[in-house]
Amino acid sequence: MATSRANEILPVLEQDIVTGTLKPGTRLDETILAEKFGVSRTPIREALNRLSASGLVEIRPRRGAIVAAISVQDLMNMFEVMAELEALCARLAARRITPPEKAELRAAHDHCHALSGTEEFDEYYERNLHLHTLLYKASHNIFLEKQACELRRRLSPHRRLQVRIPGRILASSNEHGALVEAVISGDAALAEKLTRDHVTIQGERFTDFLSTLPPHYLRASA
Amino acid sequence: MATSRANEILPVLEQDIVTGTLKPGTRLDETILAEKFGVSRTPIREALNRLSASGLVEIRPRRGAIVAAISVQDLMNMFEVMAELEALCARLAARRITPPEKAELRAAHDHCHALSGTEEFDEYYERNLHLHTLLYKASHNIFLEKQACELRRRLSPHRRLQVRIPGRILASSNEHGALVEAVISGDAALAEKLTRDHVTIQGERFTDFLSTLPPHYLRASA
């Protein structure tokens, strides 16, 4: 046991929510969770409280906790902020990235690019995550890095069900190539713009995204 | 009682931290707090857990909770993100602000400007906060609004002790005037730039800021 039961339970629950094992709207019964983890309700409640503060869980007074369900508007709003945070990462990274970080970033991009033309969406998801994480790190702003990671985690349960269009991996990877080059060459303004455009869901991608969302997104509260 | 004891205690503690009544580094003894609020340790712990997830409180395993103490580097990092979030607010607001919101924003600016030349820092702090809050709202991105508010709250205990230079109110108010005009006239790019510059602590203001920080900022952890 690392430190406390609650500290062990928290990341497990978080992971289950982030990966979609526990889907938005799912009830989180304290007693059931307590049995599952082999503890009393107390550490479960601590974990749920913390998760509610970070937005992954919604606690309705006297009515229990559920995996946070968000509306389309929330989702659009969050993507808007995500794009800006990542754009800031890119701008700062272009100014602050170190030589070893440049090598890592290039390697991560190559690793992504190797899947161009394929349809290995799950694997690309992981490699893409790694590339973006390196970008956050290269900003050399630890707070920003944490914020960007947290927001990405929060978006991921909704992102997983995004449209999986055959050519998407190639397109995404090409965008990566351009923005990685901009960062490495120190062109902050270009890196910022390319990253913002890369993260923003625009044009017909947006329409596709909307039309494939499960219906519950249309009525969820904040 | 609104909903639960923990839900009553949480905002009180938060306010005490944000206003500096409870200073960074202060130990938050569960038993003492429980007595003060007339409850058992349980709801206190729930509140502390939530505050730790939002970053205002730091819980060290088996060693109790303290008001989050942050380093100069953390502070600089947070300001960098704050500037970007507010700049995004301004950019979006320039595109989305409604006529009644324009009137409110103008009024808030006038209210700030009325203190130009004075040295009523505490009053200016409040009016300035109101103006910025209106700017967040005018972005019409509720998630962004919440994030910006939360980060501002998190920075406020450290901001309060900023240098109080005689001419600062006038300078700040003039910057407000320009950015409010940019937002109202719909000049998104200008509004964004002016807001980022307004929030960023730069030039000799930065030196002043650093040199007046209490010494504990130099050794705090993340």
Add this chain to the structure above:
DNA sequence: AAATGAATTATTGTATACAAGAATTTGATT
């Protein structure tokens, strides 16, 4: 048969009891 209301059941929120680990104090030794 449907609907309303009372009673029962289940679940959350709080308090208290207990266990385990950190901090402190006291005493012994150099």
Add this chain to the structure above:
DNA sequence: AATCAAATTCTTGTATACAATAATTCATTT
């Protein structure tokens, strides 16, 4: 007098017991 170690005290973390409220079920009435 200073330092180190053992023991005590204090604080946190977990479990359990209880109270309060929401959800459900069942009966009664129209």
